[in-house]
Amino acid sequence: MTRFSSPSQKQSAQESARDLSLPNGTPVETSSPASSSSLLNRLQLDDDLDGETRDLFVTVEDPKKHVSTMETYITYKVATKTTRVEFDLPEYSVRRRYQDFDWLRTKLEDTQPTHLIPPLPEKFVMKGVVDRFSEEFVETRRKALDKFMKRVADHPVLSFNEHFNAFLSAKDLDKRRGLALLSKMGESVKYVTGGYKLRSRPVEFSAMGDYLDMFTQKLGTIDRIAQRIIKEQSEYQVELREYGPVYTTWALSEAELQEPLEGVASCVANCSNALDELTQDMSEDFLPVLREYVLYIDSMKIVLKKRDNIQAEYETKLEAAAFRKEERASAT
Template sequence: MEAEGRVLGPPLPPPPSGGGSGGGGAEPPACAAGAARAPPPAAEVLEFDDEEDDLEVFSKDASLAEANSFSPSMPTSPSSMINQYKFEDESELRDLFITVDDPESHITAIETFITYRVVTKTSRSEFDSSEYEVRRRYQDFLWLKSKLEEAHPTLIIPPLPEKFIMKGMVERFSEEFIETRRKALHKFLNRIADHPTLTFNEDFKIFLTAQAWELSSHKKQGPGLLSRMGQTVRAVASSVRGGVKNRPEMFTEVNDYMETFSQKINVLDKIAHRIYKEEREYFNEMKEYGPIHTLWSASEEDIADSLKGVASCIDKCCKATEKRMAGLSENLLPIIHEYVLYSEILMGVLKRRDQIQGELDSKVDALANKKAEKDLITEEIGKLEDKVECANNALKADWDRWKQNMQYDMRSAFTNVAENNLRYYEECLATWESFLTSQTAALHVEEDSEDRP
């Protein structure tokens, strides 16, 4: 049973040309995607190797010179590398802050589910209070996503984590699974809050502020059966027509770009999970070596200190490996998988844009074949032309925002992985160098004592 909400405060190949901060004030026009936030500095298009083999994506033939030629002024320090791509502090420009936390398990006679606390703080005048706290379950997030897609069919709605077990997870109600989902839901709401159009959606406001019973009542006011049937018929009719005749070249290029991006990001997702799996296997094996050397030292008095030193080094390297695995699971795997889901969403958005275009094309054909009802069809064509232009403009603006966010997120993810790897190898190298130095010093002392009469 969900807790009621309560008010706390007072009343790849070069694309045709894709992520943003929300702002206060009046709601933007329905046809406009709004102004995007300042993009990351000089972000290039994410491109991947064209090799089909998964491992060939990271070919050994790629030279360091090519990697460094990415930016002539790129700093060599890992810390300064990541700082180069960070956005400037925009907290002063934001007027909507959302936090998803405090997961709770609920057990009923019918089902077991998790709810999450959603805390909203805002200075917008359209909200009755400055702070809200509600509890929401996963199906509430699904409802919000469907309402956003219904209201804005040609905008890029952020993805939700999968309903069931996500890749790499074991149990649905494990702490790891719940925390991973919480982070994804937190990102989902904040991406909507940062979007210049979605942030003003009325269903989004209701989701953030309504008490549990109010939200349930509102969810029942969905589109009627006839409306849903009409949408289904139009979608089927659009698919039967076999494509759009007058699709603008830009959206053909976007479609081609997304097909290639989808293939490559799925390859990266597989490789990232393979790397994590192999790292975990290596970690599990290495954990066994430390105790073995410790036991060995008990039966070898002459080299007992050396064996204990090796066991200590292995233990330190185990801890460093565990830290690196945590970096992969927190900074790389979720980012790549989010864009796997984004690729599916974008393909759906392009299909919906084509559906609107298809409706216009069918009316134009009908006008050419029918002299009667000419005025009525002409009026419908005018409305559809406006609808297509509106859809095109919205998708163009959202495509630019999404592409910028994707480039920044990918750069940050891979730079974080590079930094973690550098720290890992430096830590392990320092551990073994210290051990070898101590062994060399002990050997010299032993030799000196033997040379003395």
């Protein structure tokens, strides 16, 4: 069952689905409107999401490397299954590269300025990974992109965005075209600059901003400590790998001590393996989660900044209206 936060959202989503076009400006070729009988034959997509029926599933999979004379890049298969009437087909499969995901997030920020947009994985190479085309890096990015898409697909507002619809269904994206229609709020936020000065931020938003700043500092401290621990563990592991073979060689020359020396060598090897597993878990499981918190904080700060701009513009317009009212009163 499709979830709409309001009747206007449903109407907007339906209009957006009709306005999609390809890079050359021509409408996206779709099937004829689905009849009620054909809708009944569509896949029923059920999942446990707060006790509600999900009607949109998106997965990012099958990364492929593309090599040309100009550049080398990776594309990912974005597979969609849906029962929403905004889509003309129950299934879609398109290929997208990282910059396409970045384009989508930018459009979501522009058209939904008061919503928290999930963060994307960072564009540049992660710490400890030299080759951005390595299997490890590509798989890590695929998982992060898949998580990003699922978060947007599960959002009751963002999932009905016209650009999200185009991202999932259009074979080619026209990233050069501007927004067809900006909401009045989105338009005001986009063009508000430093010309407006906020008189006073509400207490709850000030507390939220202070909390985000404090949280960022604490996460930074945790990150530095974790990086130091990983560095020390890696250095200690190198020593263990050099230390273990010494006992193995020693055991070969001491027949009477062979058994205990081999036991020590085995213990050192076990410690080395355990340390390697611990270091890997911190690098692959702990640090990425920590970094994702930081990215979410950055997204939240952007939303708060946009809210401040909207309030500043509103206060300025109120002052201008009051000034004109006084002028008319004095003139009479």
